[in-house]
Amino acid sequence: MIDKFSVDTNVLIYLVQPEQQVKYKKAKEIYHFLAHQRTLLSLQVLNEFYYVVTRKKILAPKDATMLIAEWMNIFEIVTPNAQTLLQGIELQSEQSLSFWDALLVAVAQQNQVRYFFSEDGQHNQKISKLHIINPFLIEDFEIFFGENINYKEIMT
Secondary structure (H helix, E strand, O other), X not given: OOOEEEEOHHHHHHOOOOOOHHHHHHHHHHHHHHHOOEEEEEHHHHHHHHXXXXXXXXXXHHHHHHHXXXXXXXXXXXXXXXXXXXXXXXXXXXXXXXXXXXXXXXXXXXXXXOEEEOOOOOOOEEEOOEEXXXXXXXXXXXXXXXXXXXXXXXXX
């Protein structure tokens, strides 16, 4: 079985912030890695990305929209449902997560994601079968993930 990955908004925001040199460079490496995996993006992440980058004037709305459309062609987009809300509320109290992070974790769990990339939370935290990984702390993805890596072909 191929492991599934997902990513938090903060990682994607660094992709459009070249002035954050170290994080920008690492975010590009993370993106390249995720683009070659079975990666799912929550619709919530795309919503948050658009809101943050346009509100902070990091990107013009048109540019943010084009980037989101590109990601929608590369990654599988997953959406929450009513059960996600209930699961997220439970995770918020049980795991001491923010409400929005708990919803992302719930969506990831419902879609059998194994690795969730985020700067938030504790690196290598495990919630049930989901591993929350801070990808900015990983020097070499091939070594860290070993045989779990699946370099799929990307249709462009």
